[in-house]
Amino acid sequence: MKNKTHFAFFDEGSKKEIRRTTLKAVAIPGYQVPFASREMPIARGWGTGGLQLTLSLIGKEDCLKVIDQGADESVNAVSIKKLVQQTTGVELTDQTEDASLIQSRHRIPEVPLTEEQILVLQVPTPEPLRDVEASEYVTKRLHAEEEYSGAWLLLFEQIMKYGKTATGADHPVYVNGRYVMAPSPIPRFDNPKMHTSKALTLLGAGREKKIYAVPPYTDVTSLAFEDYPFTVETFADQACHLCGANDVFLDELVDETTGKAYYQCNDTSYCIDRLNSQEQVEVEHHHA
Amino acid sequence: MPIDQVHDLQKVYRKLLDRMARPGKLANLQAFQEKVDYEVACHDATLLIAMTLLDGEVSFHVISENKQPVEEKIAAYTLARHASMEEADFIIVLQDATEASIIEGMATCKTGNLVDPQYSATWVMESQTPLSNQPQLLLTGPGIERQTDLHTSFAPSIWQARSEAVQEYPLGIDLIFTDDIMQIACVPRTTTVSVQEVE
Numbered sequence: 001m002k003n004k005t006h007f008a009f010f011d012e013g014s015k016k017e018i019r020r021t022t023l024k025a026v027a028i029p030g031y032q033v034p035f036a037s038r039e040m041p042i043a044r045g046w047g048t049g050g051l052q053l054t055l056s057l058i059g060k061e062d063c064l065k066v067i068d069q070g071a072d073e074s075v076n077a078v079s080i081k082k083l084v085q086q087t088t089g090v091e092l093t094d095q096t097e098d099a100s101l102i103q104s105r106h107r108i109p110e111v112p113l114t115e116e117q118i119l120v121l122q123v124p125t126p127e128p129l130r131d132v133e134a135s136e137y138v139t140k141r142l143h144a145e146e147e148y149s150g151a152w153l154l155l156f157e158q159i160m161k162y163g164k165t166a167t168g169a170d171h172p173v174y175v176n177g178r179y180v181m182a183p184s185p186i187p188r189f190d191n192p193k194m195h196t197s198k199a200l201t202l203l204g205a206g207r208e209k210k211i212y213a214v215p216p217y218t219d220v221t222s223l224a225f226e227d228y229p230f231t232v233e234t235f236a237d238q239a240c241h242l243c244g245a246n247d248v249f250l251d252e253l254v255d256e257t258t259g260k261a262y263y264q265c266n267d268t269s270y271c272i273d274r275l276n277s278q279e280q281v282e283v284e285h286h287h288a
Numbered sequence: 289m290p291i292d293q294v295h296d297l298q299k300v301y302r303k304l305l306d307r308m309a310r311p312g313k314l315a316n317l318q319a320f321q322e323k324v325d326y327e328v329a330c331h332d333a334t335l336l337i338a339m340t341l342l343d344g345e346v347s348f349h350v351i352s353e354n355k356q357p358v359e360e361k362i363a364a365y366t367l368a369r370h371a372s373m374e375e376a377d378f379i380i381v382l383q384d385a386t387e388a389s390i391i392e393g394m395a396t397c398k399t400g401n402l403v404d405p406q407y408s409a410t411w412v413m414e415s416q417t418p419l420s421n422q423p424q425l426l427l428t429g430p431g432i433e434r435q436t437d438l439h440t441s442f443a444p445s446i447w448q449a450r451s452e453a454v455q456e457y458p459l460g461i462d463l464i465f466t467d468d469i470m471q472i473a474c475v476p477r478t479t480t481v482s483v484q485e486v487e
Contacts, residue, residue: 007294016343019301023341024406026308027462027476029430033406057305059298115310144402176430176478178458196433200309215309215478218430 008055009087014038018056018211022202025213030175031143032126032210040206042079047105048206050122051080054103057118057202058084063091065099070107070249070266077105094269106169108190110248110270113199115216121184123205126212128172128182148180151223159228171230174221175214183220189232189249194220240265243274291323291339300340304464307472311479312427312436314419317470328361329354330382331414333466335362338412342366342378349376351385351393358382373397381413387443394449397461405458408477415467416441429479437484438473440465444483451481 008015014036021035040048058064064084068077072094080103081092093099096111103120113119129139132150142150151172158166165171169185173194183191184203194201194214201214214220224230239246241262248270250263265271291297303315317333324332342348344367350359351373359370362380373379373396381390390413400408417440424439425447454460460477475481 008298012293012297013343013345015298016341017345019305020341020346021406022305023308023410023462024408026305026431027460027478028405028458029478031405031458057302059302060295140403200306213309215431217433 005087007088008058009083010038010052010055015056018052021211022053022056022213025202025211026200026215028179029215029218030173030179030181030212032181032205032212034209035211037206037209041083044207045124047076047080047103047122049204049208049211050103050105050120050206051083051204052206053120053202053204053211054080054084054101055087057101057120058088058090060088060090062088062100063093063098064101064103065093065096065269066103067107067109067267067269068105070251071268073268095273096269106185106187107249107267108186108193110265110267112193113197115198117199119197119199119201121186121201121203123182123184123203123210124207125170126182126203126205126208126210128170128180143179146178151180155223155225155228159225165224165228165230172223174219174223176218177221180223181212181214187233187249188222188230191220191222191230192232196220235263238263240271243271243278245271245274289323290325291320291336293339296320296323297336297340300336304337304340304472304474308431308462308464308474308476310431311429311475312421312425312432312438312473314421315472317472321470326361326365328358328365330358330380331466331468331470333470333472334380334382334412334414335365337464337466337472338362338366338368338378338380341410342368344368346377347371347375348378348380349373349393349397350380350382351389352382353384353386355382376409379409379411381411383414383416385414387445390442390446391449394446394453394461397453399453399456399459399461402459405460408459409461411461411463413440413442413463413465415465418467418469419465419471419473423484426482426484427475427479431476432479438475440473447481447483450475 025033066077066081068074096109105122129150171188175181222230235250249266347369397409420439422439423437454477463475465473
């Protein structure tokens with residue numbers, strides 16, 4: 001027998017607890033507020049934090065978009081979408097501009113977000129100081145004392161080793177000039193999108209039991225040194241081999257027959273959108 | 289028709305969250321007006337917020353000249369515990385609360401500690417006059433693009449007490465305002481409030 005689940009999977013008590021935590025997170029931007037992360041029907045580390053936020057937020061009138069590394073169709077995105085859709089019956093979309101709620105694993109969409117949207121990011125490691133300090137007891141105190149030498153030292157070591165800051169993703173940011181925050185493993189390319197964003201950004205770490213937030217119109221500065229300023233990934237003179245976009249985050253792929261590298265938009269819905277509009281132009285041109 | 293604990297309170301929460309993220313912006317809960325047919329001597333919006341946020345895991349404190357009936361009703365509807373000013377997670381200020389009692393409350397309520405700033409009180413404050421964006425208080429800070437105006441019935445001395453409660457950021461209190469035409473607005477601890485000269 002298959003039991004009918006409650007709306008949005010959670011009992012109301014769980015939603016209330018997550019909602020209270022989220023409000024506190026918004027009031028203290030960048031501070032990781034502990035919460036009682038629930039057991040979910042997906043494994044911890046697979047987006048349970050983001051999923052719990054989404055379920056606490058979602059209502060019947062919402063339109064949900066879920067992306068996984070820029071793709072709407074990959075396994076993680078599809079399973080989360082199915083779970084939410086089956087327990088709420090909400091509309092799903094892959095168009096960024098149509099969504100009222102966007103849950104994302106490791107990308108901020110290329111299309112700028114609006115004031116009516118909420119971005120939920122899945123976070124594996126919410127603690128930016130974890131690489132320098134293993135103890136949660138200690139890192140909480142380092143945040144309390146605004147003692148962020150460790151985060152600076154990590155970047156400094158990268159400069160010593162590689163001649164530049166070499167964070168692949170999750171480059172730490174200062175939020176509202178107070179807390180150093182892990183922006184989740186988004187590429188550096190996406191860090192500037194968080195700065196004074198029009199949309200509210202919520203970050204959820206299910207395994208680590210933390211919720212934190214960046215309210216709209218809030219200063220988010222990537223950590224950098226005066227002589228080594230913050231830079232985003234560049235794709236020198238490369239463009240998407242499908243749609244031709246060159247001002248977006250690109251994936252580097254290798255053609256297996258020739259061994260040559262080629263590039264493709266990481267945000268699949270953005271790419272398809274561009275292709276469709278190009279095709280529209282071609283069709284109109286052809287019929288004219 | 290009673291409030292739908294699942295879908296109505298979800299909508300209230302979304303408005304509340306959006307307004308907490310955008311301090312000073314007003315939200316209207318009038319869509320639920322007919323559903324709030326509970327005989328509680330507080331603003332309908334106050335009751336909706338209490339039902340959205342309170343349950344058996346948290347405590348609340350009411351500031352009012354005649355608080356007992358409201359305390360009992362809120363405890364009955366939400367199962368939240370009543371607690372002293374020093375311990376309460378939520379502090380509900382009714383319309384008839386005196387200036388002195390609010391100021392005293394802001395000095396004694398929880399503001400969190402540096403390791404756990406979330407252990408602080410959230411205030412739900414009933415404005416005697418309708419909330420509006422008329423000039424009275426000038427708000428700036430996270431969530432506000434440039435600046436925004438807010439008008440409440442609370443005296444400058446109360447805003448002074450609030451400033452003192454939030455001056456050691458990240459410690460502080462977060463305020464939710466309600467009025468009798470079912471509007472709400474929020475002022476979290478990050479917002480800088482300056483009282484404008486009036487009259």
